[in-house]
Amino acid sequence: MSSDGQATVFIDGEAGTTGLGIRDRLRHLPVTLRSIDPALRKDPQARREMMMAVDVVILCLPDAAAREAVDMADAMGTDAPRILDASTAFRTDPAWVYGFPEMDASQPDAIRKAARVSNPGCYPTGLIALLRPLVSAGLVPADYPVCINAVSGYSGGGRSMIEAHEREGGPAFELYGLGLGHKHIPEMTLYAGLAQAPIFVPSVGHFPQGMIVSVPLHLDRLPGRVGIADLHAALAAHYAGSDRIAVADPCAKLVADALAGTDRMELRVHGSDDARQAVLTARLDNLGKGASGAALQNLALMLGLEPPPSV
Ligand SMILES: NC(=O)C1=CN([C@@H]2O[C@H](COP(=O)(O)OP(=O)(O)OC[C@H]3O[C@@H](n4cnc5c(N)ncnc54)[C@H](OP(=O)(O)O)[C@@H]3O)[C@@H](O)[C@H]2O)C=CC1
Numbered sequence: 001m002s003s004d005g006q007a008t009v010f011i012d013g014e015a016g017t018t019g020l021g022i023r024d025r026l027r028h029l030p031v032t033l034r035s036i037d038p039a040l041r042k043d044p045q046a047r048r049e050m051m052m053a054v055d056v057v058i059l060c061l062p063d064a065a066a067r068e069a070v071d072m073a074d075a076m077g078t079d080a081p082r083i084l085d086a087s088t089a090f091r092t093d094p095a096w097v098y099g100f101p102e103m104d105a106s107q108p109d110a111i112r113k114a115a116r117v118s119n120p121g122c123y124p125t126g127l128i129a130l131l132r133p134l135v136s137a138g139l140v141p142a143d144y145p146v147c148i149n150a151v152s153g154y155s156g157g158g159r160s161m162i163e164a165h166e167r168e169g170g171p172a173f174e175l176y177g178l179g180l181g182h183k184h185i186p187e188m189t190l191y192a193g194l195a196q197a198p199i200f201v202p203s204v205g206h207f208p209q210g211m212i213v214s215v216p217l218h219l220d221r222l223p224g225r226v227g228i229a230d231l232h233a234a235l236a237a238h239y240a241g242s243d244r245i246a247v248a249d250p251c252a253k254l255v256a257d258a259l260a261g262t263d264r265m266e267l268r269v270h271g272s273d274d275a276r277q278a279v280l281t282a283r284l285d286n287l288g289k290g291a292s293g294a295a296l297q298n299l300a301l302m303l304g305l306e307p308p309p310s311v
């Protein structure tokens with residue numbers, strides 16, 4: 001606690017893309033940010049001392065550095081701070097709580113009580129939001145052969161990809177992950193409730209922030225005579241009352257960066273009952289609900305604070 005009774009927070013990786021986004025949003029919460037001298041930001045001793053001095057540390061680091069930080073915390077025993085990790089390192093670790101409050105009715109309470117919370121990945125946020133309620137409701141079978149197409153703004157690749165696009169000029173659009181071993185697949189499989197790994201085809205475009213995750217569905221491969229309205233209704237029921245996740249009407253075109261700068265996400269069910277085909281889409285800001293906005297939601301829950309209204 002700080003002298004004025006506010007919880008203290010250290011962002012390890014404060015100068016990175018996700019760290020800066022969280023730092024900016026912290027002004028909406030009554031917490032005290034503690035920072036280390038930028039010259040010492042990678043110094044293990046300085047980081048260890050700062051970790052021991054705060055209530056919560058938010059890790060905004062590459063996976064390997066996040067694992068090192070958690071090792072440091074493990075060595076502190078009961079002096080260790082609570083941890084919110086933005087990396088991929090612990091997202092499927094059963095000892096950590098997955099920081100997706102809208103996932104289940106019990107999830108906000110689990111986050112509130114957790115010592116260690118993993119912040120969801122940007123693509124998994126869209127995919128899990130779309131599929132988990134439909135799988136739970138029995139509308140999409142767990143063994144449906146899911147294919148995911150997705151596009152992200154270039155900030156999704158962190159500082160190095162931002163520099164590549166802004167200084168050198170990046171490609172207009174490129175597919176990647178074509179080896180089909182993307183780091184988000186285990187997280188998507190687990191929390192969407194799928195029995196087998198989806199085929200995931202991510203891509204990146206020459207725009208800074210924004211994301212669309214889309215999943216085509218053959219309606220005749222779903223149980224019974226499930227139609228577009230059933231899928232829409234199940235999602236609308238699950239997210240009723242959420243100020244961050246909206247289930248919107250279908251549309252013919254979807255612009256990827258329309259929610260850039262917000263912490264919101266829009267879900268849609270497009271398609272045709274006559275053609276027996278649907279496409280589920282999630283649109284979000286990869287740096288908003290896909291990273292820093294979600295981290296602020298989780299931090300507020302961890303500290304028993306009211307999450308600030310969504311921008
Ligand atoms: N960008 C996005 O859309 C999203 C990112 N994430 C996750 O957030 C994490 C951070 O990503 P992002 O912010 O994009 O990445 P960036 O590359 O923009 O930032 C990472 C920061 O960590 C610093 N850093 C690296 N190694 C160490 C170390 N050993 N000790 C202290 N600081 C270190 C880097 O410094 P330097 O640059 O000098 O090396 C940089 O400031 C990643 O794990 C990523 O998967 C999660 C969701 C979305």
Ligand SMILES: CC(=O)N[C@@H](CCC(=O)OP(=O)(O)O)C(=O)O
Nearest residue numbers: 086087088121122152156157204
């Ligand atoms: C465009 C781009 O490169 N995106 C990153 C995903 C963003 C990220 O690394 O963060 P999370 O894993 O924490 O979501 C990637 O595909 O690896």
